[in-house]
Amino acid sequence: MSVDRRKVAVFGAAFVLRLLLIGLFPSLPDLLTGRVEVSTPVNSFKRLQEGLFLYTRNVSPYDGGVFHQAPLLLPLFALLPDVRSSPLPTAIFYFLVDLVNAHALSTISESGQSIQGKLHSAVRKHIRWDGVSVAAWFLFNPFTIATCLARSTSVFTTSGILFAVSNAVGGNNVNAMLALGFASYLSLYPALLFIPLILLCYDQRTQNPLPNVAVFVAQQGAILLASVSGLLGLSYLITGNFWEFMSATYGFHLLVPDLTPNVGLWWYFFIEMFDSFREFFLGVFWLHLASYVGGMTVRLRRQPLFIITSLLGVFAIFKPYPSISDASLFFALLPLYRHLFPLMRYTFVAISVLLYSTLLGPAFYHLWIYAGSGNANFFYAITLVWSLGLSILLADSIFAALRDEWEQAHPEAQGVEVKQV
C-alpha cells in the first residue's frame, strides 16, 4: 500500500510541478515550442497548429512545406479546444500523456526484466531502483519537462515505444506489436525496434514446447503490418490523397529536405554537402543508423531489453531530426540498468560533456542567430559535443552490460580489472 502512496505522490508532484511552471511562466510553453533543441520539423507543435488550421478549413495540410506529421494527429487535436484562447486543456492532455508514459516505465521496471531475463541474470541484483524511482527519474528530468511543456508530438512516439516494451515484458505480444505499429506510424524510425522487440516477446513465452521461431516472427510481423496498414488506411480516409501524405511525412523523414538546425548531426552536414553526393550520403547515414540493429541483436541477444535501450540511445544521436525528447527517452530507460552503473568507466566525462553542451548549446545558438557575434559553426560544434557525449555514455553502458555478462560466466572474477581483446 505504501508503494502505491509513493507512486501517487511522485505522479501528483510531477503534475503539480508542470502546472506550476505554466502557471508561473505563461509564456514558457511558446518559448520552448520555438526552441530548435526541443521542436524539430517533424514534432513541432507550431507546425501542428498550422496543419490543424489548414485541415479544419478543408485545405490539404500536406500540399505545403510546413506540416510533416502523421494525419491521425489532426482529428485528435481538432477535438481539443483552440490553444490560443484556452491553452490549459491541451497542456493537461500532454501532462497526462507524460504520466501514462511514466506508468508504463514503472511497469517495465517492476517486471525486473532488466535484471533477470530468461537467458541472463545480472550479478549485482541488489543495486536497483524500483518502478517509482525510475518513473520519478523520467518525470523530473528537465528534458522530459521541456518536451512536455513544448507540446512536442514526439511524446506520442515515446508512448508507443514504452507501451510496446511494457506489453512485451508483460508477455502481451499482440498489444506490444500494436503499440510499436502506432509508434512507427507516427515517426517511422521505431520500426527498427521490431527485431529486439520480437526477441523480448519470444523470451516471455513460457509454454512448452516453445513456438517455432519463424512462425512466431511471421505472426508478430503480420500484426505489426496490420496495425500500420490499418492506421495508414484511416489516414487515407482523413486526407483523401494517399501519396501526398506519404511523401510529406515518411518521404520527409527519409530524404531530410528541411535543414532547420537541431541537436543532431544531419542538418549541418547536408547544408554543407556537395549536391552530387547528397543522395549517396543520405543512403550512408540511414544504413549506418540501421547497422546498429544487427550488431546489437547478435551480440546482446541475451538481454533484448538492453538492445532496445541502446538502440534508443543510437536513435537519439543519429536519427535525422533528433530532439532532446529522444535523449530523454534514452535517459528514462537507462536507470533500469542501475546495477550496471558501478561497472561504467566514463560516467563523469559523459555527464560533464552532456551538461556542458546543454548549457552552451542555447548560448551559442543565441550568438549565431540573434547576437550575430558567432556563426553557424558555434552551434554546430556544440551539436558535435552533444553527440559525442551521448555516444560515450552509450558505449560505456554497452561495455558495462558486456562485462556484467562476463562476470555472470566467471563468478570468481568479480571486481577484477578487465580488458577487451
Next chain:
Amino acid sequence: MTVLSLLTLPLLALALTLWSSPVLASDYHEQLFLQPLPQSSLLASFNFRGNTSQQSFEHQHFRYFPRALGQIIQHAHTRELHLRFTTGRWDAQSWGPRPWNGGKEGGTGVELWAWIDAPGDEEAFSKWVSLTQSLSGLFCASLNFVDSTRTTRPVVSFEPAGDHTAASQLHFLHGTLPGEVVCTENLTPFLKLLPCKGKAGISTLFDGHKLFDASWQSMSVDVRPVCPRKETNMIPRPVRNEDLVCDTSKPYNSEETCYPLEKTTETAWSLNEIFGRTINGVCPLAGSDGASEPTVCLRTPHERGVLAAEGAIETKKGDGFTRCYNLAPSQPFDLLIPEQPVHTQVPLDEPILHAERTIVGHGQERGGMRIIFGNPSNASAVDFIYFETLPWFLRPYIHTLRATITGRDGMRREVAASEIIKETFYRPAIDRERGTQLELALSVPAASTVTLTYDFEKAILRYTEYPPDANRGFNVAPAVIRILDPAQRAPLYLRSTSLLLPLPTPDFSMPYNVIILTSTVIALAFGTIFNIMVRRVVSLDEAAALGAQTLKGRLLGKVVALRDRFKGKGTKVE
C-alpha cells in the same frame, strides 16, 4: 532654382494596343504629360500608344508595333502581356494617389503577368518559360530567373484588360523579380521598340543619366487585344469642384469658396534643365491617321505663366489647370516655367487606401509580417484584394494571422480576422518547388487603420542555394493591392515596397571541414561501439597470457630476453 532641388519623377508608359477589327488602320500616338507635385517634384508621364490590326499582326505585317516584341508574343501564344520595371517609392502622403491609378506601374524590380493561350497548365507553363526567356533577352533583364518558385497563378487579383474571345483557353501567370535593378540597359531596348527610336518626338528627352536620378520611376509595356470601340481619352479628367481639397481651417472658409493651402512662390524649371535636352520636334509617324492629339500636356494653374518655344500651339483646357501643346515639326521644343508666386494649386486627390508592409521581429530564425492598411475616407469602407507571393524559404504560419483595428481615436482593438477578411485563397509553399501564394479579400471600415500580422519562420538553405552576397538578404516581392471600387471603371492598383529578408547562413568556407568533423564523430561512435561489441572481455592476467601468444607479444618477449642477456653479461664483467 537649380536642378538639384527639383526631383524629377518621370513615369514612362508604353501601351501597345492590338485592334482585332480588320477595318481600322494602324496608328501611333505619343504624349508627354507633366504635373508639378508638392515638394518641388515633377511627374513626367511619357505615353506611347501603337495600334495594329489583328490581321496584320497575325501576318507579321508590323508597322508601328515592334516586330521583336510581336514575334515573341506570337511564339509564346501570349494573348495579353504586361511588363513593369519599377524603382523607387511613390510617396502617397505628399504626392497623392498614384498616376494612372497604379495601373501602369509594378512592384519594385520587374513584374510580369500574362494571359497565355494553352490547352493545359503544363503547356501554359512551358510557354511562360519561353516567354520569360525571350523577354529576358529583349529587355536585357534577368526575367529568365522567373522560375516555378517565383511564378504564381493569382485567382482574383488580376483581370484581363483586353477583349478576349471566349474560345481561347487562357491561363494567367504572374511572376516577380523584386531584386532586379532597373537601369539604362533596360531603357535602351525600350527605346528601340518605339517607331521614332528616340530621334524625334518626346522620346528625345530620354537621357539615361537624368531619368534614373528620379525618386520614383516606372516603365511599363502593355499589350492587349481590343475590339474597336470609342477610344477612351488618355488624358486624366480634371478634378471636380466638390473634390477640391480646400483649406477648411480658416475662419472665413465657406462653401462657395475654396482656400488653397498657402505657398508663396513656385520654383522655376524647364524641360532642358530637367532632362538635359529639349524635344526634337514631333515624331512624324505620330497621329498619322489624321487625329492630332496634343503632344505635350502640362497640368498647372492657368494663371501661371509658361513660356513655350516658338511654333508650338497652346490650347488651354476648360478645367482651369491643363494646357496642351501641339508641336511644330522638326523644331526643338522647350517649356520654361519662371519662378512666380502662385495663388492656386492643382488639387491632389486623397488616395483611397494607404498600404504599408514591413517585416518585424529580430534574429535570423523567425519573424513576423505586418501589413497596415489605412482608410482615410470618413464615409465609406474600402474593399480590396491583397495579393502577395512569398519565397518558399519564408514559411508563414497562417494560423497566427491576426487583425487589429485602430480608429481615429487611436484605440487599438483586436478583432477576429474573419471580420475584416471576407475571403482567403491560400496556397502554401513546397520547399524548392513553389512559393506561397496568399490572396485575401479585405474590407477596411471608414476612418480606421487595419493592421494584419502573422508569424513566419526562415528556412536555412543548402549552401549552394545561397547567392554570393548571402548576408545581404533575400528579396521578397511587393504585395499587390487591387481596390474594388464600383465607381471606377478601370481597376485601381497599389503596390507595397519590396522587402529584404535576412536568412541564417552557414559558414561557406568549410564544407570539407564539416564533412570531416561530422564523419569523425560518427566514426568515433561507430568504432567505439562496434569495437566493444566484437571484442572479448578478459581479466588483466588472462590478457597478459593471451598477449604473449600474439606476434607482437612474441616480439616483445624476444626484446626482453635480449635485454636480459646484455644485462647478465654486464654483471659478469664486474
